Amino acid sequence: MKAYFSLTVLLFFLVSCSSNESNNGEKYPPFKETHEVQPASPNSTDDTKVAIKNTAHFHTVEIKQMKFVPAELTVHEGDTVLWVNKDLVAHDATEENKKLWTSGPIALGGLWSKVVTESADYYCSIHVVMKGKLTVE
Amino acid sequence: MKKLKNTILWVACFFAVPTVFAQSNPELSDPEVASVAVVANQIDVSYAEIAKKKSKNVEVLKFAETMMNDHNAVIGQAVALAKKLGVTPKDNPVSQQLLADAVTTKKSLNSKSGKAFDIAYADNEVAYHKAVISAVEDLLIPQTDNAELKDLLTSVVPVLKTHLGHAEMVQKMLNGK
Ligand SMILES: [Cu+2]
Numbered sequence: 541m542k543a544y545f546s547l548t549v550l551l552f553f554l555v556s557c558s559s560n561e562s563n564n565g566e567k568y569p570p571f572k573e574t575h576e577v578q579p580a581s582p583n584s585t586d587d588t589k590v591a592i593k594n595t596a597h598f599h600t601v602e603i604k605q606m607k608f609v610p611a612e613l614t615v616h617e618g619d620t621v622l623w624v625n626k627d628l629v630a631h632d633a634t635e636e637n638k639k640l641w642t643s644g645p646i647a648l649g650g651l652w653s654k655v656v657t658e659s660a661d662y663y664c665s666i667h668v669v670m671k672g673k674l675t676v677e
Numbered sequence: 678m679k680k681l682k683n684t685i686l687w688v689a690c691f692f693a694v695p696t697v698f699a700q701s702n703p704e705l706s707d708p709e710v711a712s713v714a715v716v717a718n719q720i721d722v723s724y725a726e727i728a729k730k731k732s733k734n735v736e737v738l739k740f741a742e743t744m745m746n747d748h749n750a751v752i753g754q755a756v757a758l759a760k761k762l763g764v765t766p767k768d769n770p771v772s773q774q775l776l777a778d779a780v781t782t783k784k785s786l787n788s789k790s791g792k793a794f795d796i797a798y799a800d801n802e803v804a805y806h807k808a809v810i811s812a813v814e815d816l817l818i819p820q821t822d823n824a825e826l827k828d829l830l831t832s833v834v835p836v837l838k839t840h841l842g843h844a845e846m847v848q849k850m851l852n853g854k
Contacts, residue, residue: 605832605835606835606836606838606839607835627836628747628750628751628754628832628833628836629746629747629750629751629836630746630750648750665739666743666746667743667839667840667843668843668846669839669842669843669846670839
C-alpha cells in the first residue's frame with residue numbers, strides 16, 4: 541500500500557514538474573528520460589493511479605514478487621527502459637557479466653531508467669537469484 | 678519407529694528448525710499471527726547481525742546484509758499494517774518457542790568461527806527459511822482472518838523463497854571450496 545502511494549506521489553511529481561529536471565527527490569534515483577507518463581482515466585483499474593505508457597522506444601520493467609516482469613525484453617538501440625519497484629523490499633538492476641552498469645538500490649515505489657545501447661544479462665545484486673535480460677535488435 | 682522419530686528430532690534440533698512449526702497446528706488470533714510474523718523476521722535479523730560480526734566471506738556478508746534489510750523492511754510493513762488495523766501484536770506460545778529455539782541457534786553460531794561459522798550460518802539460513810515458508814503457508818495464512826494481513830503474509834512468501842534460493846547458492850559455494 542505504502543509503496544503504491546509513494547509511487548503515485550512520485551509520478552504525480554514527475555507529471556507536474558516534468559520541465560524541472562534538476563529537482564528530483566533525493567530518495568529516488570535520477571530520472572531524466574523524456575517519455576509519456578499519462579494520468580490514468582478515473583475508471584482505470586491500475587492501482588498506481590497513473591498509467592505509464594509503453595511506446596515503441598520506451599519500455600517498463602516492473603519489479604514485483606521478487607521478479608523482473610517481463611524478465612526478457614527486446615528493444616531497439618537507444619530505447620529507454622524504466623524499472624519500477626512495486627515490491628516489499630529494495631532491489632537493483634545490475635549488468636551481470638562485467639558489472640557495466642547498475643541502478644544502485646531502488647527503494648520501494650522507486651524508479652530507475654536507462655538508455656539501452658547493447659544487449660545485457662542483468663540481475664539484482666541484492667537478491668542474486670533474480671535475473672533479467674535485455675536484447676537489442 | 679521410535680528410533681527413527683528420535684533421529685528425525687535430533688536432525689531437526691541439529692539444524693535448529695523451529696520445532697513448534699512441526700507440532701499440531703496451534704490456534705492463533707490475528708494479533709498473535711502479527712506477533713509471530715514480527716518475531717520470525719526479527720530472529721533472522723539477529724542471525725544476520727552475528728554473521729556480520731563473525732564472517733569474513735564477501736558472499737556471506739552480502740547475504741547477511743540482504744537478510745537484515747529485507748526482514749527489517751517486512752517488519753516495518755507488518756508493524757505499519759498492525760497499527761493501521763488497530764491490532765497490537767500479542768505474545769503467544771508460537772512466538773515464545775521461536776525465540777527459545779533462536780537462543781539455542783545463536784549460542785551454537787557464536788561458538789563457531791571461520792569457515793565452520795560460514796557453513797553453519799548458511800545451513801541454518803536454508804533450514805530456517807524452509808521452516809518459515811511452510812509456517813507462513815500452512816499455519817499463518819490459513820489462520821489469518823483479516824484480508825490485508827493475509828495479503829501481506831502472502832506477498833512475503835516470494836521474498837522468503839528468494840532468500841532460500843540465495844542461501845542455497847551461498848551454501849553450495851561454501852561447500853565447493
Ligand atoms: Cu532484488
